[in-house]
Amino acid sequence: MAKASSIYVCQSCGATASRWAGRCDNCGAWNSLVEEAAAAPLPGGVRPRAGKGRRVELVGLKGASPVPARLRSGIQELDRVAGGGLVPGSAVLIGGDPGIGKSTLILQALALLARRGEKVVYVSGEEAVDQVRLRAERLGLSDAAVLLAAETNLDDVLTTLGDAPSPSVIAVDSVQTIWSPQIDAAPGTVSQLRAGTEALVRFAKSRGTTVLLVGHVTKEGQIAGPKLIEHMVDAVFYFEGDRGHHFRILRAVKNRFGPTDEIGVFEMSDGGLAEVENPSGLFLGDRSAATPGAAVFAGMEGTRPLLVEVQTLVSPSTLGTPRRAVVGWDGSRLAMILAVLDTHCGVGLGGYDVYLNVAGGLRIREPAADLAVAAALVSSLLGAALPADSVLFGEVALSGALRPVAQGEARLKEAAKLGFKTAVVPEAAKSEWKRNPPLALHAPPDLRSLVRWVQSFGPATGRPREAGPAPARSIAGA
Numbered sequence: 133m134a135k136a137s138s139i140y141v142c143q144s145c146g147a148t149a150s151r152w153a154g155r156c157d158n159c160g161a162w163n164s165l166v167e168e169a170a171a172a173p174l175p176g177g178v179r180p181r182a183g184k185g186r187r188v189e190l191v192g193l194k195g196a197s198p199v200p201a202r203l204r205s206g207i208q209e210l211d212r213v214a215g216g217g218l219v220p221g222s223a224v225l226i227g228g229d230p231g232i233g234k235s236t237l238i239l240q241a242l243a244l245l246a247r248r249g250e251k252v253v254y255v256s257g258e259e260a261v262d263q264v265r266l267r268a269e270r271l272g273l274s275d276a277a278v279l280l281a282a283e284t285n286l287d288d289v290l291t292t293l294g295d296a297p298s299p300s301v302i303a304v305d306s307v308q309t310i311w312s313p314q315i316d317a318a319p320g321t322v323s324q325l326r327a328g329t330e331a332l333v334r335f336a337k338s339r340g341t342t343v344l345l346v347g348h349v350t351k352e353g354q355i356a357g358p359k360l361i362e363h364m365v366d367a368v369f370y371f372e373g374d375r376g377h378h379f380r381i382l383r384a385v386k387n388r389f390g391p392t393d394e395i396g397v398f399e400m401s402d403g404g405l406a407e408v409e410n411p412s413g414l415f416l417g418d419r420s421a422a423t424p425g426a427a428v429f430a431g432m433e434g435t436r437p438l439l440v441e442v443q444t445l446v447s448p449s450t451l452g453t454p455r456r457a458v459v460g461w462d463g464s465r466l467a468m469i470l471a472v473l474d475t476h477c478g479v480g481l482g483g484y485d486v487y488l489n490v491a492g493g494l495r496i497r498e499p500a501a502d503l504a505v506a507a508a509l510v511s512s513l514l515g516a517a518l519p520a521d522s523v524l525f526g527e528v529a530l531s532g533a534l535r536p537v538a539q540g541e542a543r544l545k546e547a548a549k550l551g552f553k554t555a556v557v558p559e560a561a562k563s564e565w566k567r568n569p570p571l572a573l574h575a576p577p578d579l580r581s582l583v584r585w586v587q588s589f590g591p592a593t594g595r596p597r598e599a600g601p602a603p604a605r606s607i608a609g610a
């Protein structure tokens with residue numbers, strides 16, 4: 133039987149239960165409930181009485197407030213994601229999969245800050261001092277005056293920091309290793325994570341120090357994930373990337389001092405993380421000549437335009453239910469495009485397996501990619517390669533109509549800068565540009581016209597697939 137003073141806390145979502153269960157009722161995670169001590173009641177069973185509070189001053193919206201000063205790390209991709217630099221006294225969570233490069237990013241940022249004369253402290257709870265030193269040496273940062281400690285005890289960390297004049301930046305790597313002896317729970321549990329974060333955030337606010345918290349994304353629910361502390365910090369950045377690729381993306385998902393949706397692009401090399409100033413060039417870098425099934429999407433990531441290649445493969449299916457495999461895009465959005473192509477354009481892909489991949493391992497979240505996806509699908513089906521120097525963007529409605537999307541001008545400019553000659557955009561978007569667009573526009577009024585445009589490039593000759601039994605490929609009514 134459970135002790136009266138313990139509760140069971142899901143390490144994945146933080147829900148509590150009075151009894152252990154194999155599966156969390158709230159989030160459905162398996163084997164994620166861990167016994168923790170319940171919060172201690174107030175001494176003597178007293179409850180705070182209502183109506184005894186202090187009178188607070190109510191003020192208007194208008195008033196002179198100082199603009200927060202920014203602490204620039206010198207890593208421009210990081211500073212931009214933060215909204216122009218780190219804000220003193222703020223708490224920033226940097227989440228990401230284990231091994232993605234969080235510690236590397238933190239160490240590089242701290243070292244650059246130290247070289248600029250800032251006092252910075254690196255508390256490593258995962259790696260020993262020697263390991264961090266070795267890494268610093270490999271990155272050529274040993275000379276930077278970063279103060280280093282390998283420590284996980286929260287009280288010891290706070291005492292150490294409390295004695296000295298406050299540093300400008302403290303990094304705690306990772307916050308999941310930090311534990312407080314006053315809390316009766318194992319390190320890495322929800323109670324410990326919350327208590328550690330709360331204490332460090334309080335330290336940041338009271339001392340005007342920027343606190344960087346590293347948090348590992350966990351899937352198994354054995355240690356509590358960074359999602360649980362997102363609400364406690366001022367800014368949340370996720371470090372993403374594909375292990376198979378070298379580039380990494382720092383994405384702001386919450387920021388009280390700057391815009392969200394902003395991304396920073398890095399490349400992981402032998403010498404650590406390098407900034408990528410021209411991400412479109414990186415994602416389109418290994419693009420060869422025009423091939424059927426590929427289309428270049430002119431997308432936006434935050435305030436920055438980003439060109440990526442959408443690759444599709446449509447092949448006759450031998451399965452009862454054809455396969456739809458999507459990497460880097462939304463599967464239900466693909467289903468919608470397939471349905472619109474079928475219903476409004478007579479392009480039926482019911483008998484085909486459909487594979488969709490966003491080149492370079494990037495994840496696209498914009499509906500603006502609809503047009504590029506539709507064109508790539510038809511291009512693959514027909515074996516008709518789109519012109520290599522064309523980009524596409526626009527949203528497809530369920531009616532088959534094409535809708536303009538925001539920030540068309542920035543997308544066009546980026547495409548022109550990278551040497552593209554034609555942009556395929558929804559017709560309605562044309563009237564939005566006051567000035568002459570920097571490249572030739574093709575503006576189909578609906579999806580059916582787009583299909584006809586793709587069809588005009590005809591099947592490529594000498595395609596390898598023609599060696600096999602040729603499937604009937606026709607488009608009715610287009």
Ligand code: TYD
Pocket residue numbers: 228229230231232233234235236237267270271400401402403404405
């Ligand atoms: P790390 O920063 O330790 O990841 P995290 O803190 O998110 O767990 O980075 C680990 C990976 O980065 C590791 O697989 C090796 C790679 N790496 C490089 O490729 N080059 C480098 O210069 C460094 C320091 C790491």
Ligand code: MG
Pocket residue numbers: 231234235236258305
């Ligand atoms: Mg690490």
